[in-house]
Amino acid sequence: MHNSRGEIGLGKKRSTSVSSRALSKTIDEIFIRFSSALRTAQIYEPNNQTFIGHIHSLFSLLENILSQEGGASFRFQENTLFFNNTRIKFDFFSYNNFKFLADEFREKDIGAIGFEPGLSDKELSEFIVLLANPPENKEASFEDISTQLISRGITHIFLERIHPYDAAARMKAEKVKPAAKKVFFRSIKHLKESFENNKENQKLQLKTTRRLIQAMVDLISRDESFIIGMTNIKNYDDYTVNHSTNVAVLSLCFGRRLGLDKEELTELGLSAFFHDIGKLDIPEEILDKKDKLSEEERKIMEKHTLHGVEKLLSLKDSSFLPVKTLYVVLEHHLWANLSGYPNYWKRNKISLYSKIVKICDFFDSVTTERPYRDYVLTWDQALSLMLEKSGTEFDPVLLKVFASMVGVYPIGSLVALNTEELGIVMEANPEVALMLRPKVKLITDRNGKKIDGEIIDLTEMNPTKGEYKRSIVKSLDPRQYNIQVADYFLAQEN
Numbered sequence: 001m002h003n004s005r006g007e008i009g010l011g012k013k014r015s016t017s018v019s020s021r022a023l024s025k026t027i028d029e030i031f032i033r034f035s036s037a038l039r040t041a042q043i044y045e046p047n048n049q050t051f052i053g054h055i056h057s058l059f060s061l062l063e064n065i066l067s068q069e070g071g072a073s074f075r076f077q078e079n080t081l082f083f084n085n086t087r088i089k090f091d092f093f094s095y096n097n098f099k100f101l102a103d104e105f106r107e108k109d110i111g112a113i114g115f116e117p118g119l120s121d122k123e124l125s126e127f128i129v130l131l132a133n134p135p136e137n138k139e140a141s142f143e144d145i146s147t148q149l150i151s152r153g154i155t156h157i158f159l160e161r162i163h164p165y166d167a168a169a170r171m172k173a174e175k176v177k178p179a180a181k182k183v184f185f186r187s188i189k190h191l192k193e194s195f196e197n198n199k200e201n202q203k204l205q206l207k208t209t210r211r212l213i214q215a216m217v218d219l220i221s222r223d224e225s226f227i228i229g230m231t232n233i234k235n236y237d238d239y240t241v242n243h244s245t246n247v248a249v250l251s252l253c254f255g256r257r258l259g260l261d262k263e264e265l266t267e268l269g270l271s272a273f274f275h276d277i278g279k280l281d282i283p284e285e286i287l288d289k290k291d292k293l294s295e296e297e298r299k300i301m302e303k304h305t306l307h308g309v310e311k312l313l314s315l316k317d318s319s320f321l322p323v324k325t326l327y328v329v330l331e332h333h334l335w336a337n338l339s340g341y342p343n344y345w346k347r348n349k350i351s352l353y354s355k356i357v358k359i360c361d362f363f364d365s366v367t368t369e370r371p372y373r374d375y376v377l378t379w380d381q382a383l384s385l386m387l388e389k390s391g392t393e394f395d396p397v398l399l400k401v402f403a404s405m406v407g408v409y410p411i412g413s414l415v416a417l418n419t420e421e422l423g424i425v426m427e428a429n430p431e432v433a434l435m436l437r438p439k440v441k442l443i444t445d446r447n448g449k450k451i452d453g454e455i456i457d458l459t460e461m462n463p464t465k466g467e468y469k470r471s472i473v474k475s476l477d478p479r480q481y482n483i484q485v486a487d488y489f490l491a492q493e494n
């Protein structure tokens with residue numbers, strides 16, 4: 001046994017797994033309290049009872065940690081959080097709170113925040129009020145907050161400036177949306193080309209596919225909601241091509257929420273991208289047939305899973321393809337209860353990636369117009385249909401995570417407000433309690449006239465009346481209002 005610090009740390013973690021679990025629970029709670037306190041301070045005065053309540057809970061959590069650990073520091077680095085130098089993992093519930101705080105800190109150039117024993121609740125409360133009301137000059141907010149800490153005598157909280165690498169990542173944030181669009185359309189183009197080339201038995205250019213998927217993974221870690229919104233682009237090109245890109249995007253966002261690492265995400269993305277590659281061998285008359293398929297046609301259609309596996313195995317560059325991809329191609333129409341097809345199934349288990357792709361595949365498909373179906377579902381209709389099939393067709397736990405990802409009012413859905421304006425949901429509210437209050441872009445005024453309106457935050461309150469300025473009444477089907485949701489995403493440059 002070595003006596004290096006790393007070894008000691010590891011040993012300690014192993015022998016006290018219960019207490020390390022308790023610690024990560026405490027850290028989760030700190031994030032919930034911290035983000036709630038900050039959000040409350042953004043709306044109310046410091047003497048507000050809710051705010052005082054949040055500060056009180058946050059303070060006792062921190063005090064507890066300080067007495068056990070002798071110090072508490074949170075460091076945000078490359079979208080990862082370290083607590084006293086240990087990397088913190090999130091489940092999907094705590095992730096939103098982490099993301100909210102990480103964004104707030106990044107905006108103010110804060111890379112790390114530390115608390116020292118002796119911290120008082122007054123210091124904590126003043127600090128959060130400071131964070132909630134940043135100075136006019138955003139460029140200098142780090143200096144400003146640091147100076148204010150000193151001038152107010154807050155001596156048990158210290159800040160560290162963001163690492164230049166992360167600052168650079170933040171600078172690039174304005175470029176995320178144009179970059180996301182580029183990657184999205186390049187993926188469609190690339191997939192189309194590889195499908196066409198494949199018909200002539202050429203190589204699939206898997207290296208390029210891998211690079212595109214990696215680019216998507218990076219972009220998703222920067223702006224998930226925008227990229228999920230892009231999957232509202234339907235039938236831009238050949239159905240299978242556009243659909244495969246959408247399923248890859250949704251699966252990547254989903255996998256990221258499940259905590260998969262970059263390499264795993266790339267494998268998942270590749271698998272999702274190629275899930276329907278076997279459809280290349282199915283005649284178009286069957287693929288796009290308006291009427292119900294005959295028994296024989298249905299059998300041919302179902303063969304796309306087997307054809308897909310054969311096709312991938314016969315590729316010259318198939319060594320670039322993860323084995324998991326073969327499973328997804330084969331299993332993506334199997335149900336959680338093992339019915340579905342291929343129906344001679346002998347295994348009693350379906351791979352995780354197949355279950356993920358199954359959910360994203362179904363979701364994208366029922367929300368897209370198809371010649372053989374006279375209905376298209378809105379996102380919330382699709383979700384409620386899927387929830388009815390939870391446990392039979394879909395894995396119940398995964399489905400819950402997926403539902404929370406696309407949300408009650410998912411990104412890209414058209415909503416009617418109580419002010420009689422219409423809007424498109426642009427960004428979900430990270431706080432579960434405020435799920436019904438996303439950010440919405442106004443697209444018509446009160447008289448139904450189309451406008452290029454501003455993006456409003458539905459948590460905005462009317463200060464004199466003490467009530468919300470606007471609320472969502474219900475979600476609407478964009479086709480009935482002749483609205484192309486995708487246009488609003490594509491028009492949005494930042």
Ligand SMILES: [Fe+2]
Pocket residue numbers: 275276304332333
């Ligand atoms: Fe399929």
Ligand SMILES: [Fe+2]
Pocket residue numbers: 243275276361365
């Ligand atoms: Fe599919």
